[in-house]
Amino acid sequence: MTTSPLPADSWLVEPAHLAWLNAEGLRLLPFARASRVEDGFAALDGKGQLTADAIAELIHTTRMTHCFALAHLQGIAGYDALVDHGIAALQGKLRDEVAGGWFVDASRSGDKTAYLHAFVALAASSAQAAGRPGAEALLAEAIRILETHFWSEEEGALRESFSRDWSQEEPYRGANSNMHGVEAFLALADVTGDSLWLQRALRIGERLIHQHAAARGHAVVEHFDRHWQALPEYNADNRADPFRPYGSTPGHSFEWARLLLHLEAALQNAGLAAPGWLVDDARGLFASACRDAWHADGAPGLVYTLDWQAQPVVRARLHWVQAEASAAAAALLRRTGETEYEQWYRCFWEFTGRHFIDLHHGSWHHELDPSNRPAASIWPGKPDLYHAYQAVLLPRLALAPSLATAFSRM
Incomplete structure (x- = not known):
């Protein structure tokens, strides 16, 4: 695999930093346990309590199941039953x-979305890597639904969403759902041993990043019509949408950069050709996000969104953006060994330690205002373990295989 030696003083080889990452993961996990409800896992408030209207949601159930499977695979006691609860849900x-397919929440309503079904596949693959009962059947069903309804061989990408009975398709294509499709496909390739999933992930990346993002200075184009014509003004009247915001989303540039490097490594491990644009575009995505989003409004931190002139639109700082920034820096550092990425890696973690990590109530603040004070205009409470937990795990591992498989082989 193509990697370069890390700098001798890199945090990625510093025992104290690696111990700190491990300790932070152990601190995050107990907070998330309280999300268990009868039908799955639900959102928590800022103090780690279930909200008054708590209901099992597919996004939290899949992400918690995935994270708890990772904990179990590391030999952290007490998480096997939570994985099993997620599988049952x-x-x-x-x-x-x-x-x-799967509903948005336990009210059994809503459309069937590629975004959420990608997380079902991720959760099932992690549970399968952990050897939990029922995981194999769940994984087979998740794959069947992805291949029957969402994967488009003609487009080389995922369709976005359908009505409950699959009869009506949304005339929209999204980068976010396809990005998490790449993540899920990397995990599926590992647990099934089928490299077809890597070829599908490569096709998605080529369309969305090597064609569209690279042509816009490596700003990720998020929204398209069903014919893959870009919709740059999509949600111009709903700019702070938590899943489909207007403009470009630097956090996704970081996330894509990391995933392209995971894909490159996975292809090489499988003995398949890994095109050079994977690392080139990963570099470009990371550089554009750092240049345009860091201190973009004159204050420290990464803004949530930018317009097409790279000016801040939604200036809130979100925890998942910060988590993906540090994970991408670690991936590029491991891939290239270049000190630039070491500097960014340290910078992002120092900011996280000062502003996002909540040592009083637990977990991380999910949102900060432009002055870096806790806020809740986009993401109230602390419902998400997935981004923060992966951020403390990824720097400790090689770029391939994916998380659950890597821990299962240790």
């Missing part, structure tokens, strides 16, 4: 036993 009330 995904085979229970959250599953549409009539039409197939």
Whole structure:
């Protein structure tokens, strides 16, 4: 695999830093345990309590199941039952036993989305790597739904969403759902041993990043019509949408950069050709996000969104953006050995330690205002373990295989 030696003083080889990452992961996990409800996992408030209207949601159930499987694989006691609870939830009330696929939440409503179904596949693959009962059947069903309804061989990408009975398709294509499709496909390739998933991930990356993002200075184009014509003004009247915001989203540039490097490494491990644009575009994505989003409004931190002139639109600082920035820096540092990425890696973690990590109430603040004070205009509470937990795990591992498989082989 193509990697370069790390600098001798890199935090990635510093025992104290690696111990700190491990300790932070151990601090995050207990907070998330309180999210368990009868039908899955639900959102927590800022103090780690279930909200008054708590209901099992597919996004939290899949992400928590994935994270708890990672904890179990590391030998952290007490998380096996939580993985099993997640599997049961995904085979229970959250599953549409009539039409197939999974509901948005336990009210059994909403459209069937590629974004959420990618997380079902990720959770199932992690549970399978952990050897949990019921995971194999769940994984087979997740793959069947992805291949039957979402994957488009003609487009080389995922369709976005459908009505509950699959009869009506949304005339939209999204980068976010396809990005998490790449993440899921990397995990599926590892647990199934089928490199077809890597070829599919490569096709998605080529379309969305090597064609569209690279042509815009490596700013990720998020929104398209069903014919893959870009929609640059999409959600101009709803600019702070948590899943489909207007403009470009620097956090996704970081996330894509990391995933391209994971894909390169996975292809090489499988003995397949890894095109040079994977690392070139990863560099470009990271550079554009740092240049345009860091201190973009004159204050420290990474802004949530930018317009097409690289000017800040939504100036909130979100924890997942910060988590992906540090994970991308670590991936590029491991891939290239270049000190630039070491400097960014340290910079991002220092900012996280000062502003996001909540040592009083636990977990991380999910949102800060432009003055870096805790806020809740986009993401109230602390419902998400996934981004922060992966951020403390990824720097400790090689770029391939994916997280669950890597821990299963240790």
